[in-house]
Amino acid sequence: MTLGPMQRTRFAIVGGGIAGAATAWALAESGESDVVLLEAEEQLGAHSTALNAAILRVWCPSEAATSLAQQSARFLASPPEDFAPVPLLAPCGTVLVPADPTPSSLERWLAARPAGAVEHLDEADLRALLPAFTGRAQGGVLLREEGRIDVAALLDGLVRGARRAGVRLRTGARVTALEVGDGRVDGVVLEDGERLRAARVVLAAGAWAGALARAAGSRVLLRPTRRHLLVTGPDRNVDPAGPVLWSDADGFYARPESGGWLLCACDQSAVDPDKWEADESVRERIAEKTAHLLAPAADAGAAHFWAGLRTFAADEEFLIGADPDVAGLEWVAALGGHGISSAVGVGRLAADLLLGREHDPALARAVAPARGSAAALSP
Numbered sequence: 601m602t603l604g605p606m607q608r609t610r611f612a613i614v615g616g617g618i619a620g621a622a623t624a625w626a627l628a629e630s631g632e633s634d635v636v637l638l639e640a641e642e643q644l645g646a647h648s649t650a651l652n653a654a655i656l657r658v659w660c661p662s663e664a665a666t667s668l669a670q671q672s673a674r675f676l677a678s679p680p681e682d683f684a685p686v687p688l689l690a691p692c693g694t695v696l697v698p699a700d701p702t703p704s705s706l707e708r709w710l711a712a713r714p715a716g717a718v719e720h721l722d723e724a725d726l727r728a729l730l731p732a733f734t735g736r737a738q739g740g741v742l743l744r745e746e747g748r749i750d751v752a753a754l755l756d757g758l759v760r761g762a763r764r765a766g767v768r769l770r771t772g773a774r775v776t777a778l779e780v781g782d783g784r785v786d787g788v789v790l791e792d793g794e795r796l797r798a799a800r801v802v803l804a805a806g807a808w809a810g811a812l813a814r815a816a817g818s819r820v821l822l823r824p825t826r827r828h829l830l831v832t833g834p835d836r837n838v839d840p841a842g843p844v845l846w847s848d849a850d851g852f853y854a855r856p857e858s859g860g861w862l863l864c865a866c867d868q869s870a871v872d873p874d875k876w877e878a879d880e881s882v883r884e885r886i887a888e889k890t891a892h893l894l895a896p897a898a899d900a901g902a903a904h905f906w907a908g909l910r911t912f913a914a915d916e917e918f919l920i921g922a923d924p925d926v927a928g929l930e931w932v933a934a935l936g937g938h939g940i941s942s943a944v945g946v947g948r949l950a951a952d953l954l955l956g957r958e959h960d961p962a963l964a965r966a967v968a969p970a971r972g973s974a975a976a977l978s979p
């Protein structure tokens with residue numbers, strides 16, 4: 601179906617990364633296909649969605665993110681038969697070295713999680729699971745449900761499902777402004793001047809969502825930050841099915857990738873999403889941490905080094921739901937460092953809210969852009 605310029609679509613989603621794709625798919629799954637997904641680039645998922653570490657974390661910093669990631673984890677472990685031709689999840693587990701490794705802290709950590717999902721590791725267990733680990737650790741925990749996500753297969757499944765149900769996908773369609781009429785957003789303007797009318801506009805534009813919203817009168821703030829990853833050359837000591845190493849104690853993580861290691865020094869710096877590039881000095885920081893914590897990987901050399909954007913609300917909670925200031929404007933953004941892990945849960949919650957369907961009210965309040973937290977809004 602093609603829409604004439606004055607026809608009005610029900611939902612226009614701005615941004616075809618994992619957030620926009622999951623929202624379009626979940627709307628379609630709920631029977632709503634009067635949706636257009638607008639992506640600025642010629643390909644979907646070319647920004648953060650293509651530049652991340654692809655680790656499924658189910659224990660996130662906030663309860664809301666944890667709940668959404670756990671919903672997603674269940675989906676990733678057993679998706680519908682026709683969703684993807686390959687497994688979406690390699691359930692390799694995460695070995696976590698907590699920031700506070702004292703026995704009392706570990707016990708508190710374990711007590712807060714359901715039995716079976718998390719296992720205590722003493723130092724010998726930890727080193728047996730991760731023989732390449734050369735850092736200091738009195739012990740740690742094994743998070744069995746975590747693992748590696750096939751991000752390309754997940755995105756492809758979401759997009760195919762949405763398209764099959766009738767969602768219209770437009771790439772090379774950069775939104776330059778939200779149209780505000782009669783006190784509410786009622787459409788978008790594209791780079792070539794084309795205007796599209798929509799009853800609701802959903803901002804899923806990652807690091808770029810904030811500027812579009814503010815120009816339309818929203819006070820919601822976004823903070824795009826940059827983080828780097830490095831993949832080493834092949835190392836024959838790497839077990840491709842081995843667990844993720846996540847050291848909160850050292851601000852470092854690593855997992856097997858392409859016969860070598862994917863490494864991260866957990867760097868984070870605020871950037872302008874239109875003016876940034878990879879910072880070579882972070883390569884050195886990764887090398888230093890690797891030499892200390894994963895000594896065998898230090899000899900494998902660097903095959904790839906890149907940076908991507910992790911975008912946060914001021915209080916680092918996701919933004920899902922209606923804008924507090926601008927009627928007709930909806931958010932699915934600020935997914936920070938957990939957007940891949942939580943995508944399916946995020947898309948489904950967003951769709952339930954957009955369609956006025958039943959949802960968990962406490963969860964919706966926690967991620968609502970209108971949450972009272974002054975931290976989420978500028979003065």
Ligand SMILES: Cc1cc2nc3c(=O)[nH]c(=O)nc-3n(C[C@H](O)[C@H](O)[C@H](O)COP(=O)(O)OP(=O)(O)OC[C@H]3O[C@@H](n4cnc5c(N)ncnc54)[C@H](O)[C@@H]3O)c2cc1C
Pocket residue numbers: 614615616617618619620638639640641644645646647648649650651652653654655656657773774775776804805806807808809812826827828829907908909910932933934935936937938939940941942
């Ligand atoms: C180094 C790094 C490691 C990470 N590791 C993990 C991990 O292991 N696990 C995990 O769960 N998460 C991880 N993340 C986070 C994850 O990548 C993000 O949370 C997620 O990709 C955000 O998806 P998004 O759709 O919101 O943003 P994006 O993928 O950036 O998508 C936004 C899209 O909007 C489009 N767009 C922007 N402006 C416009 C416009 N004006 N008009 C039309 N389209 C527009 C962009 O082109 C883009 O395609 C990591 C991130 C980084 C950078």
